[in-house]
Amino acid sequence: MFSFAPAQNRLEQRRQLQKQRLQYRVQLQSRQIERVMDAHQVPAHVLGGVVLPDTVQFGLSPQLDAGWEKLKELMADLKCALGVPNISIEKDNGCVQISVSMPQTAPVRLLDVMVMVDEIPARTAVLGLTDGKRPLLLPIGENHILISGVEDAGKTSLLRTIATSLALTARQSQLQQVVIAPIAHQDDGFSRLEPLTVLPHMSAHIAYRLEDSCQLLNWLSAEMENRLELHENTPAILLMIDNVVALIEAGQQAVMEPLISLLQRGAEAGIHLILTTNSPESEWLCAHVKASLPVRIVGKTQDTMQASAASGIGKCGAEFLLGEGDFLLVQDDQAIYFQSAFIGDYDLHMSIKQMYQRFTYSLLARPYLIRPRLESVNVAPIPDSFWVQNDEIRFDTEEG
Numbered sequence: 001m002f003s004f005a006p007a008q009n010r011l012e013q014r015r016q017l018q019k020q021r022l023q024y025r026v027q028l029q030s031r032q033i034e035r036v037m038d039a040h041q042v043p044a045h046v047l048g049g050v051v052l053p054d055t056v057q058f059g060l061s062p063q064l065d066a067g068w069e070k071l072k073e074l075m076a077d078l079k080c081a082l083g084v085p086n087i088s089i090e091k092d093n094g095c096v097q098i099s100v101s102m103p104q105t106a107p108v109r110l111l112d113v114m115v116m117v118d119e120i121p122a123r124t125a126v127l128g129l130t131d132g133k134r135p136l137l138l139p140i141g142e143n144h145i146l147i148s149g150v151e152d153a154g155k156t157s158l159l160r161t162i163a164t165s166l167a168l169t170a171r172q173s174q175l176q177q178v179v180i181a182p183i184a185h186q187d188d189g190f191s192r193l194e195p196l197t198v199l200p201h202m203s204a205h206i207a208y209r210l211e212d213s214c215q216l217l218n219w220l221s222a223e224m225e226n227r228l229e230l231h232e233n234t235p236a237i238l239l240m241i242d243n244v245v246a247l248i249e250a251g252q253q254a255v256m257e258p259l260i261s262l263l264q265r266g267a268e269a270g271i272h273l274i275l276t277t278n279s280p281e282s283e284w285l286c287a288h289v290k291a292s293l294p295v296r297i298v299g300k301t302q303d304t305m306q307a308s309a310a311s312g313i314g315k316c317g318a319e320f321l322l323g324e325g326d327f328l329l330v331q332d333d334q335a336i337y338f339q340s341a342f343i344g345d346y347d348l349h350m351s352i353k354q355m356y357q358r359f360t361y362s363l364l365a366r367p368y369l370i371r372p373r374l375e376s377v378n379v380a381p382i383p384d385s386f387w388v389q390n391d392e393i394r395f396d397t398e399e400g
Contacts, residue, residue: 017111025346026056029100032081033058042071044096048396053102060096071096083345106342108325110161111351113341114168122174123236126165127158127297127329128340136329136338140166140175141236143331144263144273144292148280148310149299149318154325155276156181156192158297158340159240160348162274163193165341166238167201168351176203176235180216181242182250183208193242195348200355203237210250217258224262224269233270244275248284256284263292280310296330299323311335 030046037044049058071089078087078098086101108128113135120126120137127136138145140162147155163177177199181191197206207213220239227233239262241247248255262271275293277285280301290312298316300323301307307318311330318328325340343351 017115021111021347021350022051024350026051028346028349029056029082030058033060033078033098036074036077036081037071040070040074040077042074044071049097055099055101058098058100060098103344106325106344108339108341109347110165110341110343111347114165120165120169122170123166124169125162126341127161128325128327128338130336130338136336138295138329140238140274141267141270141272143295144267145275145295145297146280146285146290146293146310147274147276147297147299148301148306149278149321149327150302150323151278152323153299153321154323154327154340155278155299156242157325157342158327159242159274159276160193160196161341161343163196163199163238163240164343164348164351167199167355170201172201172235174235175201176237177201178203178216178220178237178239179206179242180213180240180247181206181208182210182213182246191242193240195345195352198352210247213247214251214254214258217255217262220266220271221258221261224266224271227269227271228265233268236270236272238272238274239266240274240276242276243278245277245279245282245284260289260292263289281306285309294331298328298330300326 026049033046034044043061045061046058047061049056075087075089079085082100084101084103088099090097090099110126113126113129114120117126117135117137121139123140125138125140127138130136147158149155159179163179166175166177177196179193179196179202181193191206191208193206196202204216205212207216220237223237244259248259262273266273273293279285296311298307298310298318298321300321301310301318303319304315307316308314311318311328313330313333313335316328316330316335321328325342327338327340329336329338
């Protein structure tokens, strides 16, 4: 769970978060660099480095005369391991430096927004910041939600944000999560939702294939019927389906039957749905289905007609949104503009590690599949090894 400071200590908490974020990123990148070196049998260790405004320079151990040429051939693997577009390797006076570009900072970061709130109730998602720079929260459990928008509206990133913010503020005994993401619409067979697999709240692996998706939907439908019979509705289960129209088109009635059943009666059993789509005007999302999705989150749309289909209200102006996280929350005929919060891979990795360190979880509901181990996320505590010299932030690794 996420810890919150009193309002008077909030500024200091944000400063500590920035420092922790930087330390965690640099330490993790140091180990990723060393793993690439080990995989290619290059005798190199990261000794320390310097943090600059747009890059981080990692200094490597000097025993690289024999592996220097081989090191230059590892650029592609290093970029892939670090998840960055640009890397440079230089040799100066016998010292080797790897310069790694820093990603452009998201306009709104999830962890920063969460620090701004005194207390976030359980099963309440953090969406982002309103035009007035106020955190926007949305309780999960009152109504099902439809998120619409064009390809680059930021729908999948918003799902990541919602899932992570809920996991940071709710125990597993209160909330569990299930994710379906049709594989046909992923470039490499996976999606940006894949890191959510290791959240302790996940009741199943992310379903990419149609067969797995149908099995999950049928399992949740059976769970719903069992809960209704027993008058149970806890723990809450959140089902997130990315690009629901693509899933329906692929599975048709095999998808529609359990999906409609969950939309109509799931909330009563504590099962809540968040669906995303590029095509809110699709005939598959008929009026009967949309009636079960009273909360709408609308990103940039193609035109006025699509904006109306997405929001359920006229002249909402969604066709003029900027995309990339610029959204409109429509609920009870009220519209609120907001910039969605973003959580990058390093912040997500750090948050997941803290979740596993803080609690020993016991799974209360029957899992559909065994969750994966978190071996890749278990990293040692980061030492306080940062200092300022000549107006530059410098650091040492544990080995250095």
